[in-house]
Amino acid sequence: xxxxxxxxxxxxxxxxxxxxxxxxxxxxxxxxxxxxxxxxxxxxxxxxxxxxxxxxxxxxxxxxxxxxxxxxxxxxxxxxxxxxxxxxxxxxxxxxxxxxxxxxxxxxxxxxxxxxxxxxxxxxxxxxxxxxxxxxxxxxxxxxxxxxxxxxxxxxxxxxxxxxxxxxxxxxxxxxxxxxxxxxxxxxxxxxxxxxxxxxxxxxxxxxxxxxxxxxxxxxxxxxxxxxxxxxxxxxxxxxxxxxxxxxxxxxxxxxxxxxxxxxxxxxxxxxxxxxxxxxxxxxxxxxxxxxxxxxxxxxxxxxxxxxxxxxxxxxxxxxxxxxxxxxxxxxxxxxxxxxxxxxxxxxxxxxxxxxxxxxxxxxxxxxxxxxxxxxxxxxxxxxxxxxxxxxxxxxxxxxxxxxxxxxxxxxxxxxxxxxxxxxxxxxxxxxxxxxxxxxxxxxxxxxxxxxxxx
Numbered sequence: 001x002x003x004x005x006x007x008x009x010x011x012x013x014x015x016x017x018x019x020x021x022x023x024x025x026x027x028x029x030x031x032x033x034x035x036x037x038x039x040x041x042x043x044x045x046x047x048x049x050x051x052x053x054x055x056x057x058x059x060x061x062x063x064x065x066x067x068x069x070x071x072x073x074x075x076x077x078x079x080x081x082x083x084x085x086x087x088x089x090x091x092x093x094x095x096x097x098x099x100x101x102x103x104x105x106x107x108x109x110x111x112x113x114x115x116x117x118x119x120x121x122x123x124x125x126x127x128x129x130x131x132x133x134x135x136x137x138x139x140x141x142x143x144x145x146x147x148x149x150x151x152x153x154x155x156x157x158x159x160x161x162x163x164x165x166x167x168x169x170x171x172x173x174x175x176x177x178x179x180x181x182x183x184x185x186x187x188x189x190x191x192x193x194x195x196x197x198x199x200x201x202x203x204x205x206x207x208x209x210x211x212x213x214x215x216x217x218x219x220x221x222x223x224x225x226x227x228x229x230x231x232x233x234x235x236x237x238x239x240x241x242x243x244x245x246x247x248x249x250x251x252x253x254x255x256x257x258x259x260x261x262x263x264x265x266x267x268x269x270x271x272x273x274x275x276x277x278x279x280x281x282x283x284x285x286x287x288x289x290x291x292x293x294x295x296x297x298x299x300x301x302x303x304x305x306x307x308x309x310x311x312x313x314x315x316x317x318x319x320x321x322x323x324x325x326x327x328x329x330x331x332x333x334x335x336x337x338x339x340x341x342x343x344x345x346x347x348x349x350x351x352x353x354x355x356x357x358x359x360x361x362x363x364x365x366x367x368x369x370x371x372x373x374x375x376x377x378x379x380x381x382x383x384x385x386x387x388x389x390x391x392x393x394x395x396x397x398x399x400x401x402x403x404x405x406x407x408x409x410x411x412x413x414x415x416x417x418x419x420x421x422x423x424x425x426x427x428x429x430x431x432x433x434x435x436x437x438x439x440x441x442x443x444x445x446x447x448x449x450x451x452x453x454x455x
Contacts, residue, residue: 020218025144028217029153032137035100035214036160037167038207039130042107043072044168045203046123047272048176048283052196057116061413065403068269071120073395075127077388084135084384088377092136093214099132100211107204111197112190134367135384142371142379143220148314150371151321155306155364162298162361165268166291168203173287175199222376239381242374249373249445252438253322254389257366259431260325261394262401263332264360266423269399271353274416279346289350297358306364319442321369322435328359329432335359336424340417356424366390373445398423 046053050064059067086095106125113119137157145153179195186192193201243250272290275281281289305324312320332355339352367383374382405419406412 020144020220024218025153028144029141029156031213031217032141032157033160033163035096035133035210036137036157037164038100038210039103039133040161040164041168041203042103042126042207043130044165044268045172045199046110047269048169048172048287049196049199050273051276051283052176052180052194053119056194056196057119059116060407061403061416062400062407063116065269065400067116067120067123069265069395069397069399071123072127072130073265073391075124076131076395077127077392079128079131080135080384080388080391081381083132084381084387087135087139087380087384091219092140092380093217093219095132095136097211097214099129099136100207100214101129102132103127103129104204104207104211105129107207108201110204111193111200113197131384131387134387135380138367138371138383139222139380140217140220143222143376147368147372148310151310151313151364151368152303152306153364154367155302155361158306158361158363159299159302161363162294162302162357165298166294168291169272169287169289169294170291171287172199172203173284173291175202176287177282177284222379239378239385242378242382246373246441246445249438249441252434253366253370253442254386255393256322256325256431256434256438257362257386258390258393259427259434260329260360260362261390262398263336263424263427263431264362265394265398266402266427267356267360267398267420270402270416270420274340274420275346277414278417279349281346293350293354293357297354298361301358302361302364304358305361306368309365309368318446319439321365322438322442324365325362326432326435326439329428329435332356332359333425333428336421336428340421340424369442369446373442 046068053059053067054061054064083095083099103126106122106129109125110119110122113122138154141153141157142150176195176199179198182195184192184194185198272283272286275286275289276283309320309324312324317323335352335355339349339356343349343352367386370382370386371379401423402416402419405422406416410418
C-alpha cells in the first residue's frame with residue numbers, strides 16, 4: 001500500500017477508534033452548533049443596542065467600543081487558559097454545560113444594569129462563560145473526526161456565529177422596535193426596565209435551559225493524529241516546549257488569524273451603527289439586512305472554507321489552511337475599500353460587504369490545522385491559548401480601534417465608515433504577511449513520520 005493509502009487507512013481506523021459512529025459524531029456537531037448559536041446571540045445583540053445604551057447611560061462611542069470588546073474579550077481570553085487546562089483533564093461536556101449556564105445568567109443580568117459599570121461587569125461574566133465553549137468543543141471534534149474531516153466539522157460548528165448573528169440582527173431588530181413602542185415597563189421584583197434592558201433579558205434566559213442538551217453528546221476518547229514533530233522526544237515536556245519547537249509557525253498562526261479577528265469583530269460591532277448613520281436605516285431594517293448577510297454568505301463562507309481546505313489538504317497541500325487566507329485577505333482588502341469608502345449607495349455597499357462575510361470565516365481551517373499540529377494531551381490548552389490570542393486581539397482591538405478613529409482622529413461619529421476601512425485594510429495587509437511567512441513552518445508542523453521533508 002502507498003504512503004497515501006496508509007495514511008487514509010489510518011484515518012479510517014481512527015474514525016472508529018473511540019467506538020462512536022460517524023452518525024453520532026455529526027449529531028454532536030449539531031448540538032455544538034445549537035449551543036454556539038446562543039453564544040453568538042448573547043455576544044452580538046449589543047451591536048444593535050448601541051444608540052439606546054448611549055442615550056440611556058450617557059456614554060461615548062469609545063466607551064461602547066470597550067463594552068463590546070474589552071469587557072467581553074479580556075475575560076474571554078484570560079479565562080480561556082485555565083479552562084483549557086481543565087478541558088485536558090476533566091469532562092468536556094461538564095465544562096460546556098457549566099460555561100453556558102454562566103454566560104446565559106450573565107447575559108440576562110445585562111438587562112438589570114442601570115449604570116455603565118454594572119453593564120461592564122455583566123459582560124465580564126458573559127466572556128468568562130463563553131470561554132469554555134471553544135477549547136472543549138474543538139478538543140472533542142478532534143477526537144470525533146479524522147484529519148480529512150476536521151476542518152469541515154469545525155467549520156459547520158463555527159456557522160453558529162453566522163446563525164447566532166443572524167438571529168441577533170433579524171429577531172433582535174424586530175424585538176427592539178416592538179419594545180421601543182412599549183417604552184419603559186415595570187415588573188415585579190425587577191422594577192422598571194427600558195427596552196434595551198428587556199432585550200438582554202429575553203435573549204439571555206433561554207440559554208440556561210438549552211445548556212442541558214450538552215448531555216446528549218458522547219464524551220470521546222482522547223486519541224487522534226499526532227504530528228511527527230510532536231513525537232520526538234516521547235516524554236511530556238510541556239506546552240511551552242511544544243510552542244518553542246516551532247516558534248515561527250505558532251507565532252505567525254496566532255497573530256495572523258488574530259488580525260483577521262480584529263477585522264471581523266470591528267466590522268460586526270460597528271457595521272449596524274454605520275448603516276444607521278450613513279444610510280439612515282432603521283434598527284429593524286438594519287437587523288433584517290445584516291441577518292440575511294449572516295445567513296447566506298456568512299454560513300456559506302464557513303462551510304466552503306472548511307470543505308475547500310479539507311480537499312486541498314487531502315491532495316497534499318499541508319499548508320492549505322493558512323495559504324487560503326493569504327489569498328482571501330487581498331481580495332478582502334479590495335472589498336473593504338469598495339464597501340466602506342467608495343460605496344455611496346446601499347446597492348454598491350451590499351455585494352462588497354457580502355463578499356467580506358464570505359471570505360472572512362477562519363475558525364474551521366485555523367483550528368483544524370492547529371489540532372493537526374498538536375498532540376492530544378495539549379489540544380485543550382493549545383486551543384485555549386489560540387482562542388485567548390485571537391479573541392483578545394479581535395475583541396479588545398477591533399471595536400475600540402474603530403471607535404478610536406471616530407472619536408479621536410476624525411472627531412465625527414458620521415465617519416465610522418472610514419474608520420472601518422482603515423481597520424480592515426491595515427488588518428488585511430498584516431494578516432496576509434504573517435500567514436505567508438508562516439507557510440514553510442506550517443508544512444513542517446503537520447508532517448507525518450512517513451512524509452518527505454518539505455522545504
